[in-house]
Amino acid sequence: MSYIVFENVNKFFGNNHVLKDINLEVEKGQLVTLLGPSGCGKSTLLRCLAGLETVTSGRIYLDGNDITDVSARTRGIGMVFQQYSLFPNLNVFNNVAYGLKQNKIPKQEIQEKVEEILEMVGLKEKITQYPNQLSGGQQQRxxxxxxxxxxxxxxxLDEPLSAIDALLRRNLQIEIRRIQKELNITTIFVTHDQDEAMVLSDMIHLFNEGFIEQSGSAIELYANPRTKFAATFIGNYRILPAADLAKATGEIFTCQDVAIRPEIVQISYQPTVDEDKYHLKGVITNSISHGNIIRYNIQCGEVNLNADVVYESGIPYKEGETVYLSVRKDGVIEL
Known part of the structure; x- marks a missing residue:
């Protein structure tokens, strides 16, 4: 049995069916992310595991033990929320030591443990300061x-970084991953941010309206979305009716829709020949700079595509220019 097991878990709030027959397993030492839009059930599942919500039906197992009806206090689970929830009247030492004192750990051991963990999160020099003297990132640590x-x-970890600015957020993502690996602690992270999930996770479970839409590694979900929802939520896929692409390329598709990532689309001023690629002619409609990447939008008859081009030097393509596109056949996902 895996370290954490959710078995046919359902959760209702009144008539609202929030979790729908969730079956999910987490291996010991993994960092697993529950990813999805607001209201999809990911935080509710986390709270059910913590014992802060009761399941309507189904069972939850931790380390081989059924904890479905065990009190939150005795489950041995630590939780970090989006809100820092620090005690404003306690300094850093006493905020961190609070749980140890509640467990009646000897004073000297508390001192050693708190200093060790503050060293790990890079806050030992802040040990006597109060929450209002710390930055948002320091409070989260x-x-x-x-x-x-x-x-x-x-x-x-329930969306713990969503209130922090982008640069600090990226740094804290790296720190969380480092600490998780150093302690080898089994961790479940909730976020709506696909980039954050990609950076942190051993495994991602994509939620949609109370269901698990798809599970896999970051690379698996990005490169091989199995549904239209997964393709629209992970990456920057352009979803097209397969019939439109067939009309533009002369190929035959048996699926209803196709998904195309902008990085598999190449632009040139001259037509190219390559049997491994689809070829289209179109007009640049606009471009957006993403640092060293320029994302172009190209209208090719009824087909509208995005193409990512690494900007190195030279003059970028201009709006209104006619260009030729080459799209890798093996990168087109049939849905």
Missing amino acids: VALARAIVTEPKVLL
Whole structure:
């Protein structure tokens, strides 16, 4: 049996069916991300595991034990929320030490554990400061330290970085992953941010309206979405009616829709010949700069595509120019 098992879990809030027959397993030591839009059920599943919500039906197992009806206090689970939830009247040391004191750990051991964990999260020099003297990122690291200092069986992170600016958020993603690996602690991370899920995860479970739409590694979900929802949520796929692409290329498709990533589309001023690619002619309608990547939108008759071009030097393509596209056949996903 896997370390964490959700078995046919359902959750209703009144008539609202929030979790629908969830079957999910997490291996010990993994960092697993529950990814999806707001209201899809990912945070509710996390709270059911923590014991903050009761399941309507189904069972939850942790390390071989059925914890479905076990109190939250005795499950051995640490949790970090989007809100830092620090005690404003306690300094960093006492915020982190709170759970250890509740567990009546000896004073000297508390001192050693708190100093060790603050060293790990890079906040030992802030040990006497109060929450209002810390930045948002520092407060979130204190919350993380408080959650892991008690050595929980599982660490749960519910959108902990969503209120932090982009640069600091990227740095904290790296720090969370480093700490998780160093402690080898089984971790479940909830986010609506696909980039964050890609950076952090051993395994991603994509949620949609209470169901698990698709599960896999970051690369598997990005390169091989199995449904239209997965293709629209992961990556920057352009979803097209297969009939339109067939008309533009002369190929035959048996599916209803196709998904095309912008990085498999190449642009040139001259037509090319390659049997491994679809070839289209179109007009540049607009372009958007993403740092060293320029994303062009090209209208090819009834087919509208995006193409990502790495900007190195030279003059970018201009709006209104006629261009030729080459699309890798093996990169077109049939849905």
